[in-house]
Amino acid sequence: MKILVCISHVPDTTSKINFVENNTKFDTSGVQFIIGPYDDYALARAIEIKEATPGTTVTVINVGTVETEPTIRKALAIGADDAIRVNAEPTDSFFVAEQISEHAKGFDLILMGRESIDYNSGVVHAMVGDLLGLPSVSPVMKLEIDGMKAKMSIEIEGGKEQVEASLPLVAGCQEPIAEWKIPNMRGIMSARTKPLIVVEAKTAASQVSLRKFELPAPKGAVKMISADNVGELVARLKTEAKVL
Amino acid sequence: MSTLVFIETSEGKIRKSSLEAVCYAHAMGGSVTAVVLGPADEAEVKTLGNYGAQKVLHATDSKLEKGIAQVYASVLTQAMKDENADVLVLAGSSLSTPVAAKVAVKTGASFAANVVELPDTSAGFVVRRSIYTGKAFAHVELKNGKKVIVIRKNAAEVKEVGGNAEIVSYSPVLNDSDFNTTNLSTEKATGDVLLPEAEIVVSGGRGLKGPEHWGILEELAKTLHAATGCSKPVSDMGWRPHHEHVGQTGVKVAPQLYIAIGISGAIQHLAGVNSSKCIVVINKDADAPFFKAADYGIVGDAFDVIPKLTAAIKAAV
Numbered sequence: 001m002k003i004l005v006c007i008s009h010v011p012d013t014t015s016k017i018n019f020v021e022n023n024t025k026f027d028t029s030g031v032q033f034i035i036g037p038y039d040d041y042a043l044a045r046a047i048e049i050k051e052a053t054p055g056t057t058v059t060v061i062n063v064g065t066v067e068t069e070p071t072i073r074k075a076l077a078i079g080a081d082d083a084i085r086v087n088a089e090p091t092d093s094f095f096v097a098e099q100i101s102e103h104a105k106g107f108d109l110i111l112m113g114r115e116s117i118d119y120n121s122g123v124v125h126a127m128v129g130d131l132l133g134l135p136s137v138s139p140v141m142k143l144e145i146d147g148m149k150a151k152m153s154i155e156i157e158g159g160k161e162q163v164e165a166s167l168p169l170v171a172g173c174q175e176p177i178a179e180w181k182i183p184n185m186r187g188i189m190s191a192r193t194k195p196l197i198v199v200e201a202k203t204a205a206s207q208v209s210l211r212k213f214e215l216p217a218p219k220g221a222v223k224m225i226s227a228d229n230v231g232e233l234v235a236r237l238k239t240e241a242k243v244l
Numbered sequence: 245m246s247t248l249v250f251i252e253t254s255e256g257k258i259r260k261s262s263l264e265a266v267c268y269a270h271a272m273g274g275s276v277t278a279v280v281l282g283p284a285d286e287a288e289v290k291t292l293g294n295y296g297a298q299k300v301l302h303a304t305d306s307k308l309e310k311g312i313a314q315v316y317a318s319v320l321t322q323a324m325k326d327e328n329a330d331v332l333v334l335a336g337s338s339l340s341t342p343v344a345a346k347v348a349v350k351t352g353a354s355f356a357a358n359v360v361e362l363p364d365t366s367a368g369f370v371v372r373r374s375i376y377t378g379k380a381f382a383h384v385e386l387k388n389g390k391k392v393i394v395i396r397k398n399a400a401e402v403k404e405v406g407g408n409a410e411i412v413s414y415s416p417v418l419n420d421s422d423f424n425t426t427n428l429s430t431e432k433a434t435g436d437v438l439l440p441e442a443e444i445v446v447s448g449g450r451g452l453k454g455p456e457h458w459g460i461l462e463e464l465a466k467t468l469h470a471a472t473g474c475s476k477p478v479s480d481m482g483w484r485p486h487h488e489h490v491g492q493t494g495v496k497v498a499p500q501l502y503i504a505i506g507i508s509g510a511i512q513h514l515a516g517v518n519s520s521k522c523i524v525v526i527n528k529d530a531d532a533p534f535f536k537a538a539d540y541g542i543v544g545d546a547f548d549v550i551p552k553l554t555a556a557i558k559a560a561v
Contacts, residue, residue, distance in 0.1 A: 208384050
């Protein structure tokens with residue numbers, strides 16, 4: 001089986017978000033970049049399938065500039081066999097989906113996170129599925145392959161659904177599909193020599209353009225209320241905050 | 245401008261978030277056509293006029309009963325053509341968001357998800373959308389004539405406008421090849437308030453010490469007609485189901501009131517709640533970081549404060 005895992009290169013979940021250049025660029029200073037946490041689940045499940053199914057290969061793809069290569073190398077250290085970097089700034093979901101679709105033909109499983117944690121749209125899997133004419137399912141919490149069929153458990157509002165689809169298939173993943181894998185020393189050493197090919201992006205007309213970024217208004221100071229006086233909290237929620 | 249709104253139903257009932265989508269489309273101006281797919285409660289379908297739809301296309305084909313994203317996307321693409329619609333508005337959900345994305349691909353439309361307010365059309369068509377899991381916003385211009393907009397909760401005020409909608413029976417062409425996923429079974433909490441749509445959310449963390457103590461939290465939630473949520477460790481330990489996990493890698497909520505009990509307030513949890521209008525934090529540790537993100541705070545033991553709070557609300561509301 002051939003598995004493609006699409007990874008995003010995003011700020012660590014604990015990062016403070018700031019912007020520069022008149023709020024038009026993300027401020028990368030002091031920010032640690034990681035494999036998108038949801039993509040990390042997808043990668044972990046791909047490696048599990050590879051370990052259980054002889055002859056399986058895992059390829060990683062990322063749409064990004066040269067700065068993303070350490071993140072790609074980490075995915076190789078975790079156990080992917082080779083990698084593709086599409087050399088372009090990932091401007092919007094459709095652009096990324098188009099680039100991935102260019103390289104996703106011939107794979108049986110195309111896995112990625114349910115969403116990237118920077119732009120959060122959660123639609124690249126749906127767009128790739130549409131572009132390639134393949135089923136796409138998200139957010140997948142359990143994925144079992146049985147021959148050319150996949151059985152999945154997906155989260156819906158207030159519950160879950162069991163879904164079946166034929167391969168090839170696109171899936172957006174989330175916990176608890178697999179446990180995150182931490183690269184070991186052997187993995188880190190071998191990742192240095194695994195193939196990472198760089199390809200130029202397919203030109204796609206952008207349908208959207210960024211005007212500016214904005215940070216939320218700072219929160220006012222917390223009003224503390226005594227545990228012996230919860231009645232005051234209820235009164236304030238009614239008359240001051242007007243939420244009851 | 246001609247706007248189409250996809251109405252999501254659950255067991256034939258219209259989702260509250262879809263009413264918000266109709267109100268959003270109405271507030272944008274121009275004509276509003278709502279699309280209901282699958283069998284649905286006729287009386288509820290009629291009420292869409294009251295929220296601003298002039299017309300409702302209702303496809304009652306039972307093949308549309310199960311929400312298959314690929315099928316719905318093809319039908320909405322047809323409906324956009326049939327109605328000559330410029331804009332499609334949907335309320336974000338596990339079904340509607342991928343449907344929206346596929347329609348955008350099929351129609352070549354500009355796409356934006358997690359839109360938090362009405363577009364600014366003073367110069368171009370600019371939407372404000374939540375990014376970095378609620379830690380920031382982006383103002384994005386949708387350049388194409390065709391647009392697909394996925395809104396977040398509270399993007400528009402839900403208001404009755406007192407209109408009547410013309411209900412039109414709709415029979416779109418269904419392609420067998422679009423039925424590319426099969427629903428084997430659905431498990432759903434019944435009778436509860438859905439977490440992503442709730443106006444009040446009561447969440448518990450490790451401070452509740454075990455799943456057997458959730459009764460008092462549920463009692464408080466019931467008193468407030470609230471949904472219950474939890475922190476990541478709580479769902480990781482299996483105390484509560486994953487669909488109740490609020491945070492960066494769980495459900496993002498935007499209620500009027502969020503009450504966090506026994507949750508310290510890790511940055512990943514805050515990312516899921518920072519769109520709440522008012523946050524109340526109850527924690528016995530006065531140094532819990534969550535207090536910095538709260539509007540009101542009580543330092544106290546959960547088992548002491550929760551029953552008192554439930555009683556005070558029963559007395560006051």
